[in-house]
Amino acid sequence: MFLTTTVGSLPKPAWLAEPEKLWAAWRLDAAQLQDGKQRAALEWLREQERAGIDIVGDGEQFRIHFVHGFLETLEGIDWNLKTPMGIRNNRYIAEVPTVTAPLKRRAAVHVADATFMRSQTTRALKVTLPGPMTICDTLADSHYGRRADMALRFAEMLNEEARELEAAGADVIQFDEPAFNVFLDEVGDWGIAALERAMQGLKATTIVHICYGYGIEANVKWKSSLGDTWRQYESIFPWINASSVQQVSLEFAGSRIPPDLMRLLPDKTLLVGAVEVLPDKLESAEEVAANIRAAAKHVDSDRLIACTNCGMAPLSAELARGKLHALGRGAVLARRR
Ligand code: ZN
Numbered sequence: 001m002f003l004t005t006t007v008g009s010l011p012k013p014a015w016l017a018e019p020e021k022l023w024a025a026w027r028l029d030a031a032q033l034q035d036g037k038q039r040a041a042l043e044w045l046r047e048q049e050r051a052g053i054d055i056v057g058d059g060e061q062f063r064i065h066f067v068h069g070f071l072e073t074l075e076g077i078d079w080n081l082k083t084p085m086g087i088r089n090n091r092y093i094a095e096v097p098t099v100t101a102p103l104k105r106r107a108a109v110h111v112a113d114a115t116f117m118r119s120q121t122t123r124a125l126k127v128t129l130p131g132p133m134t135i136c137d138t139l140a141d142s143h144y145g146r147r148a149d150m151a152l153r154f155a156e157m158l159n160e161e162a163r164e165l166e167a168a169g170a171d172v173i174q175f176d177e178p179a180f181n182v183f184l185d186e187v188g189d190w191g192i193a194a195l196e197r198a199m200q201g202l203k204a205t206t207i208v209h210i211c212y213g214y215g216i217e218a219n220v221k222w223k224s225s226l227g228d229t230w231r232q233y234e235s236i237f238p239w240i241n242a243s244s245v246q247q248v249s250l251e252f253a254g255s256r257i258p259p260d261l262m263r264l265l266p267d268k269t270l271l272v273g274a275v276e277v278l279p280d281k282l283e284s285a286e287e288v289a290a291n292i293r294a295a296a297k298h299v300d301s302d303r304l305i306a307c308t309n310c311g312m313a314p315l316s317a318e319l320a321r322g323k324l325h326a327l328g329r330g331a332v333l334a335r336r337r
């Protein structure tokens with residue numbers, strides 16, 4: 001009861017990349033980079049184990065960004081052609097690379113890294129991938145013309161990658177779809193279909209992560225504009241519940257999401273955010289336990305996994321460590337009742 005996991009990303013050590021910054025460039029040269037990524041991933045793996053996290057991952061130490069990590073080695077993307085784009089419906093502007101030709105995945109992207117992680121732990125191993133809709137909202141297109149078409153192409157490549165990750169020993173594969181919480185109509189129109197294509201034929205446990213974003217200023221500002229109750233999940237959860245995804249990772253702690261919206265996912269296991277990802281808050285284990293118990297009023301305990309609200313990449317390493325341990329200890333407290 002009340003297993004624990006994180007959404008995925010964790011801060012990078014300062015010797016690997018500039019801390020508390022998204023899209024920070026690597027600080028090691030090519031010859032040392034792979035060793036450095038492995039060392040950082042291993043440090044976070046041991047920290048997760050010490051903290052009592054049940055389903056562990058690499059903290060996304062092998063990729064610069066949760067979306068662009070998957071894109072770097074694909075064909076069809078011009079990384080020199082940077083297009084300014086209003087990401088997540090203009091919540092923030094980023095200079096993103098541009099798709100200029102048919103997309104091809106010639107080689108595995110994260111599979112060698114997953115193989116390495118598998119060799120280092122006996123715990124359940126989770127690997128994260130960006131979802132097709134979120135990729136299309138983090139990358140400019142001058143080739144496909146329709147987002148739905150480009151998303152489907154990405155879904156095919158994500159499926160190839162996910163099957164190879166599964167063969168490499170990943171127990172859990174998570175697709176990050178924060179864009180689902182923004183483009184509510186498109187979720188039903190083509191978002192779910194693209195997600196289904198990405199998950200097709202997988203035997204590993206599948207998760208879709210849908211949140212209100214990292215704890216960065218642009219997102220905090222956006223959330224404050226959403227009113228007293230955040231009902232985005234209400235529109236999309238019925239679609240998600242009818243889909244074949246097995247688990248849903250959602251934001252909960254410190255949010256204005258009505259908790260009873262979790263009842264719209266009666267057929268799924270829920271990864272409930274029991275820890276916030278703001279840069280200035282460290283929860284106590286008791287607070288985490290209280291969040292888990294509050295969620296358990298709306299979700300059967302055997303369908304509830306305690307998680308973070310979102311990735312912790314932009315936080316300080318010290319704070320992220322504290323949150324991992326609060327999560328592990330909070331779940332222990334929540335199980336006692
Ligand atoms: Zn998130």
